[in-house]
Amino acid sequence: MNLVRYLGWRIVQGIFVVLGAVVVSFLITNLAGNPSDVIGGGLLTPAQRAQIGHQLGYDRPVLVRLGDYVTGVLHGDFGSSWRTGQSALGLVLKALPNTLILIACAMTLALLLAVPIALYSVLRRETRVDRSARATMMLVAALPDFWIALLLVLLLSVNLGALPSIGFDSPRSLIMPALAIGLPLIPTSVRLLRAALLDVVSQDFITTLRAKGLGEGTIVTRYALKHAAGPFVTLLAMQVGWLLGGTIIVEVIFAWPGMGSLLQDAVTNHDIAVIQAAVVIVATGYVLLNLAGDVLIALMDPRIRVGAR
């Protein structure tokens, strides 16, 4: 019952966040002008631009358009792309799976590397290996994803010809973008998990486990990891949420047909309906992922549910 109330409260909060995203994205994108300003690459006369602006409905007052937009969104209609005439929501939902695949691969890669590194670092804490691992993580954290992406393209695609550098034609196309996105996620994950584990292994119940004769490896992997998972899950949920809109640069570099490329093209061409739909979908995804993270933590840790009450 407590969990249901907790969830209910979080859902209400989420609805307000998404509604805020609807209004704010509309107002911000409209501040930037209307598509007729960029249509034609400057070859059209002001009269022609005004005519196209009228055709697209941008000559109406902002508040009237905001009202129409919010009403449309509540009915699932985010408007149409001025470029393709296709539903803006349809375009976003078409691109979303490609971004989710990329995020899933990047997160899997990050988890597969981050968890063992963190565990090993705790088990061998303050040894030379631990210090080297931490230094390496600091170095990786300092590398921007676009730089990693360009380096990978240069090495694996241009010089070795081993992997395709653009598009999404086969699973091989996934390797470089997933690496470029996944690698910078590892240091944060390692540091957070390591800190949480160190906190747990200093607690009394771990001392009890040690007194019972359990090995350090068993204690850390079987008991401490479970207790340290709470903040780690929250971090993962936030990372995935951030990546929904945070893969733009990497997607552009690899010409990946996902949300990032769609957003970049939409911004470049003032395709306002698509920008708004993408922002709202990202906001919704962020809210849902945070909610999922909270639910997971609440299920794992009863203290959260009690706290909610």
Place this chain on the structure above:
Amino acid sequence: MEINGIEDAMRMVALSRRKFIGQGLAAGVSASALGTLLSACGGTSGTSAGTTAVGTPPKVPTGTFTVALAGPPTSLDPGRRLGLGAFYATEDIYDGLVTFNHDFTDVVPQLCESWTVSPDATEWAGKLRPGMTFHDGTPIDATAIRKNFEYFLKNAAYLFIPLPLKKIDDSKPDTIRLVFQSPYPYFTRNVTLLKMQSPRAIAAGPRAIDKHPIGSGPMQFVSSDANTIQLERFPGYWNKGLPHVEQIKFVITSDPAARVAALRSGQVNLATNLAPSEAAQVKSDPRTKLVSKASWVVTTMNFKLAAPSVHDVRIRQAVAYAIDREAILKSIGGGVGVVADSLMPPGTEGYSKMSPAYAYDPAKARELLRAVGGPVAIHMAVPAGDILANFLVSEAVAQAIVAQLKNVGIDASVDAIPESQEQKERTELKPPHVAKLSSYTWFTGGPIIYGFMESDHNMQQAYPQQYAQYRKLSDQMNAEPDLAKREAIIAQIQQIHVDLLPSIPLFVMPAVDGVSKDVQGYVPDIRNFGPNLDSVYFAS
């Protein structure tokens, strides 16, 4: 004047074909012989006027030619296509009534094999080639062409050219007769931008066209998704022997570095509009080669003439003398490009060197500024990023100009402005900007009314008397059938610009593209509108 027999024809060939069109019009010629002769000049049959072709094209179309496209097309509809992506992706889907040859030296027949024009150039009658069809099997006849022109007029907001049609006559199925409200000597140049599509597509509407465009070009549409557009050879193409490749694939790759990387790794065969650093990579890679050609794109520095800080023409002249264009090209342009010596680039109709040339002369700039007296401040704008697909319109170039202006005592500064702001400031600069680095593409290879658009509003505000004269001359130019007289009028118009300097021509940007080593027959589009790929083939 009649063109009879091989002697006349040979004499005409000795002239440039551009002159020939002009002279023919002046004499009230002409005739189907004009078109026939133009065809004979090699504009449209078999292999095109390529520049780098080695060996011969394959007898059977072979391979997939992959293009890294800088951005998604705004539309695949020839009536509503805007932006580079749209032109690139559709150039091979559609044919026009006429087109430029691959070297962009002449207008040559395409769907119409010959033309008859009235002495005053108000009536143009094009004879369609027999037996042509659109990709959906619909015959290409005068009615289909009429429906296309009606569609263009319906979408006039998207037209880059004037189309003052009075009547469209499709009474003869093999002849489309267009009657204009006033003389239209630039019709053939301008109509190169209008591409024909199937009447069935027009009837289906714009949304259907964007989903499945139907033209009559060498390639037909197969499919498109978020980042690719796939075309395949149209077996029923009227120009037998073209194209030489089986498929063309466009991969939308927004990032310039990614386009070059994809070219070097062999994933794509063509990356266009390379900046000097990218061109250097392509040039040094044994798997790729550079293809470069002088373009019709001129980089300019435009002024807000009514602004007090630059209203005095001596200040603008001082700016022109203060800019060392050679040095900028050498240091920032990587030695690529040439100094502009006219508002119009070489090769366009009406091109003539400006006089004075405003060659770099800082002493003269200081002298002019001393004559003006008082401090001079110029706050200029430059488009941020690569908005205009012109590496010479860049913050680096703008900063170099600022430094050179400071060198002669002008208090200069620059703002990088985003695309939306750039578009708004195209017709009228907004304070504090009194100047802007920009570029203009003479996309029909000759002057059209929009050719001087960036300075049009400016002149009207600041110099109403000269503006009235300019408008009068523009109207005369647009209605003058005789090429020599037209060029004389253009020279007068240009002189008004040279004297008033509403904009300073800086550089002519070259079209610099990169292709895979095995690609032959590729010619860059000097309009920067998208190359025609029908002559491209693989050497292996």
